[in-house]
Amino acid sequence: MNAVRKRDLLSLLGCVALYAVIQGLIMVDILGPFWQLNIVLICINIILAVSLNLINGFTGQFSIGHAGFMAVGAYLGAVMTVKLHLPFIVAIIAAAAAAGLLGFIIGLPTLRLSGDYLAIATLGLGEIIRITILNISYVGGASGFMGIPRYTTFTWAFFLMILTIFVIKNLINSSHGRACISVRENEIAAEAMGVDTTRYKVMAFTIGAAFAGIAGSLFSHYFYIAHPASFTFMRSFDILTMVVLGGLGSITGSITGALLLTFISAVLASYPEWRMVIYSLMLIVLMLYRPQGLLGNHEISLAIFKRLMGGVKSGNAQNK
Amino acid sequence: MARKMRIFTWCVLLLMIAGIMLAGCGNKQAANVIKIGANQEMTGNNATFGQSATNGAKLAIKEANAKGGVIGKQLTLIVADNKSEPAEAANAMQKLITQDKVVAVIAPIASSNVIAAAAVNQSNKVLAISPTASNPKVTVDPDTKKVREYLFRAAFIDPFQGSVMANFAGKSLKAKTAAIYIDNTSDYAKGLGQYFKETFIKNGGQIIAEEAYLQKDTDFKATITKIMAKKPDVLFVPGYYQEVGMIVKQARELGLAIPILGGDGWDSAKLPEIAGGKALNNTFFSNHYSPDDQSAAVKAFVTNYKKEYNQNPDAFAALAYDATMMVIESIKRANSADPVKIRDELEKTKNYSAVSGKITLNSTHDAVKSAVIIEMKDGKQTFKEKVNP
Amino acid sequence: MDFASFLQQLGQQLINGISLGSIYALIALGYTMIYGIIRLINFAHGDIYMLGAYFGYFATAILKMSFIPSLIIAMVLAAITGMVIERAAYRPLRSAPRIAVLITAIGVSLFLEYGSMLLVTPQPRTFPAVFPAEIYNVGGLVLNSQQIVILAVSLILMLVLNYVVHYTKSGKAMRAVSYDTDAAKLMGIDVDKVISFTFAVGSALAAAAGVLVGIYYNSIDPLMGIMPGLKAFVAAVLGGIGIIPGAMLGGVLMGVIEALVSGFFSSTFRDAAAFGILILILLFRPSGLLGKNVREKV
Incomplete structure (x- = not known):
């Protein structure tokens, strides 16, 4: 137990150090506004990918409606700050609560479905959320919700990202998390062992949705606008791609996936005509070579780094 | 397997490094080139319109360069894709202004994309002119009711x-x-x-x-x-x-x-x-214009566009062409590639004979021009009536 | 609204809905076949439909061919494309997790969309008039001959497919592969060949749908496959994915629901209502309308 605490503390220190380095680079202007924007975007995408991984990767429920929850968070957060003039932190909490509540309400009936049927139901729900927003003129309808102040800074995005990773990592390492994983591995066996599968599925879904809501409110408070076009099913696919590319069931994998794809997308902006062609080819090639995702279901640790640098070859149970 | 994975990881790392280098190279500013940006819907739902507009802007640049460029320099158009999404539009605007250091931007087609990107070019003091964004909020901030200094449009509101x-x-x-x-x-x-x-x-x-x-x-x-x-x-x-x-x-x-x-x-x-x-x-x-009272400018534009792209121009191409031409004119008048000076000159645009009619920019940076009502007769556009603003 | 005009509107909306639904059905047939055999949601299917429309367009507009030859050409070319995609992008992942194949399918879909946008520009194109549209007016109900052709084609194709799957040797092989791939292999069935064949047939069907829709609506563009692809997938799930008559039923039902919702409630909530009804149906019949608990496959 003590050792675990010590490691947590170490990684927390690492995070603070990383924050200090990036913030320093921003301050001395080495990272210009373009990269600053993309770093914030990476943080938001990591929150989305890690939270979807909890649903898809750890609990094994195939959900492709994450953009819907993100939209709820984005709009509700904006209503809180713009219409009700509440502080940003209240907006974030409200966004998380609303998205989580919606996830709970939606999850309760739909999580009875399995596999592709669940996928299509969540896809449909995501679209229903988006179409509903499109028809509410209070939040701008098709023109989008304009005039949102830019409250999201690198600091907000970074520490909320750390919070997300920390909460989800600890959840997975708890008995609840092991119950979730048992649902993924074999639902019938889990049920026979006395795991309340519905409860854990709904729990994972609710928590995942709540974090997507946080990401949404960060998103709308960074780009001044919340617009239905940002939350189409293509966004859900993007998040899913990050999760699968990084490795289902690996938190560090999701982080890598989000980092890599956001980065590729940013770099490719210079080649507008070829952008999506290159992006799609990269996706195909990466999947062909690493179908289990870049990290499979393993986590990055120092040991893997040592091996990568060409060192220790023994004792790597990770390599199947 | 371990070996394969290692090789793969290195490849990915190399790719990322290569990407950074490529992105970094974009900064080189040649002395005798003026860069204009185009933040357009090249992919996504509005790609049809964004690509048309980009074609229009490219044509304007090409024609200006063929005439020897402006103030002794050649022009280049740097296109950034915004995926037809507001957040990406802000991203593309950021890239054009801070990475590519363009002096003016042809802003997106859709009003929501322009508004999302507006804060970026406003704070960097680089003008953005949208060919088609028609929502009044594009040029006037709805909260402060003030005109956005660096935003313009070539379209009707x-x-x-x-x-x-x-x-x-x-x-x-x-x-x-x-x-x-x-x-x-x-x-x-x-x-x-x-x-x-x-x-x-x-x-x-x-x-x-x-x-x-x-x-x-x-x-x-x-x-x-x-x-x-x-x-x-x-x-x-x-x-x-x-x-x-x-x-x-x-x-x-x-x-x-x-x-x-x-x-x-x-x-x-x-x-x-x-x-x-x-x-x-x-x-x-x-x-904006009727095929019957076609001026020389309209005819030349349609022929040149057809020659260049082997298709007929639509309103998006025409308006983007006009927007780009207005920017080029302003550079000429300012006799400088300083973004603020260009903006000041663009604001003074008056009775400019564009493809889409005689354009005057009013105090809220909207293009004031007369509209014509077209009646379709057996697939042909015919002039019905003219309405002055 | 009095009763007579209500009835007339209802009749017209049913016609509208069935004709729209038969298009969904046509695309859903190929979807459901491919799903039935390798359990893959082939997101690229909607884009094969788009490619088919473009092949048909080039055959009619550039090569000046008449309707039937260009339809055949489009189907053959799409079948080849489908087989190439399967060979290059899906076969290497045969033993990989299904979700990895799904991501690859999304990649292929994006590649086809933006690759063709690069080649043919995003401008919409129109078909030359290759087969006439007669408009019939029966007691105030308006019917277009092309609608009848599309409905007839999808019905015929459904019957043919059903026959192929249930009464021919290759159909038997397909069912065997779908039921148990390893056992089929042991029985001497060339699994790769069967899957390849399924992709060819599915893609040819999508291409037929693409050409017919291109002629009917008279407008095609590189992104035209996204929404119909999604709706067709929903239709296939609605009917019970993997079941051929289910795809037909689901498609027509989808079309009718959409027409009735936009005709009698609100057009702004059309898609939301369609998805909502889908979710409700799934909650009460979790494996689709015609699906059984132990699913009949292919």
Whole structure:
């Protein structure tokens, strides 16, 4: 137990150090506004990918409606700050609560479905959320919700990202998390062992949705606008791609996936005509070579780094 | 397997490094080149319009360069894709201004994308001119009611075009009732619909049906059947030509014979191809110029565009061409590539003879120009009437 | 609204809905076949439909061919494309997790969309008039001959497919592969060949749908496959994915629901209502309308 605490503390220190380095680079202007924007975007995408991984990767429920929850968070957060003039932190909490509540309400009936049927139901729900927003003129309808102040800074995005990773990592390492994983591995066996599968599925879904809501409110408070076009099913696919590319069931994998794809997308902006062609080819090639995702279901640790640098070859149970 | 994984990981790392290098190379500013940015919808739902606009802007740059460039320098156009998404538009704007160091930006097509990106170019003091964004909020901040200093447009604003068509429906067509059928994903269509409604009701008319479709829909028969049952005098469809073409075709097929009206989104040689010339009879739309009173500028633009891209220009291409030309003119007048000076000159644009008419920018940075109402006759655009602002 | 005009509207909306639904059905047939055999949601299917429309367009507009030859050409070319995609992008992942194949399918879909946008520009194109559209007016109900052709074609194709799957040797092989791939292999069935064949047939069907829709709506563009692809997938799930008559039923039902919702309630909530009804149906019949608990496959 003590050792675990010590490691947590170490990684927390690492995070603070990383924050200090990036913030320093921003301050001395080495990272210009373009990269600053993309770093914030990476943080938001990591929150989305890690939270979807909890649903898809750890609990094994195939959900492709994450953009819907993100939209709820984005709009509700904006209503809180713009219409009700509440502080940003209240907006974030409200966004998380609303998205989580919606996830709970939606999850309760739909999580009875399995596999592709669940996928299509969540896809449909995501679209229903988006179409509903499109028809509410209070939040701008098709023109989008304009005039949102830019409250999201690198600091907000970074520490909320750390919070997300920390909460989800600890959840997975708890008995609840092991119950979730048992649902993924074999639902019938889990049920026979006395795991309340519905409860854990709904729990994972609710928590995942709540974090997507946080990401949404960060998103709308960074780009001044919340617009239905940002939350189409293509966004859900993007998040899913990050999760699968990084490795289902690996938190560090999701982080890598989000980092890599956001980065590729940013770099490719210079080649507008070829952008999506290159992006799609990269996706195909990466999947062909690493179908289990870049990290499979393993986590990055120092040991893997040592091996990568060409060192220790023994004792790597990770390599199947 | 371990070896394979290692090689793979290194490849990915190399790729990332290569990416950074490539992105970094973009910064080199050659001494005798002036860079203009285009933040456009190159992919995603609005790609058709964004790519047309980019073609228009490219043509303008090419022509200016053929004439020896401006103030002794050549121009280049740097295009950034915004995926038809507001957040990506802000991202693309950031890249154009801070990475590529452009002196002016041709802003996105859709109003929402321009508004999302506006804060970026405002704070960097680089002008952005949108070819088509027609929402009043693009150039006027809705919260402070102040004009956004660095935002301009080459298009009509929604209130003008919407009321032009409402007046036309009420006065020239003597319509008492109207149905509105809008593209629910487009703020342009919604804006036009809203101002059409206001003016039409003010003139004593009645709106008896308001329906909506989504971009990329192909089947409109259910809604048209519903509209027909209410028997309106006119139908107002302020969408873009691809869907409008299909709507007109299907409406005529179902036997809806009333006049159908629209806005400048209709202007494309594709419209009669999709709808069919006969179906388009008894339809009217507002536009910037009429093919009948074609000036030399319009003719030259259409021929050059066809030669360059082997297709007919649409309103997006024409307006983007104009927007780019206005920027080039301003550079010429400012005799400098300083973004602030260019902006100051652009603001003074007066009676500029563009493809889309004589443009004067007013105090809210909107293009003031007269509108013409076009009647479609057997697939040909014919001049119906002219409306001054 | 009095009763007579209500009835007439209802009739017209049913016609509208069935004609729209038969298009969904046509695309859903190929979807459901491919799903039935390798359990893959082939997101690229909607884009094969788009490619088919473009092949048909080039055959009619550039090569000046008449309707039937260009339809055949489009189907053959799409079948080849489908087989190439399967060979290059899906076969290497045969033993990989299904979700990896799904991501690859999304990649292929994006590649086809933006690759063709690069080649043919995003401008919409129109078909030359290759087969006439007669408009019939029966007691106030309007019917277009092309609608009848599309409905007839999808019905015929459904019957043919059903026959192929249930009464021919290759159909038997397909069912065997779908039921148990390893056992089929042991019985001497060339699994790769069967899957390849399924992709060819599925893609050819999508291409047929693409050409017919291109002629009917008279407008095609590189992104035209996204929404119909999604709707067709929903239709296939609605009917019970993997079941051929289910795809037909689901498609027609989808079309009718959409027409009735936009005709009698609100056109703005059309898609939301369609998805909502889908979810409700799934909650009460979790494996689709025609699906059984132990699913009949292919």
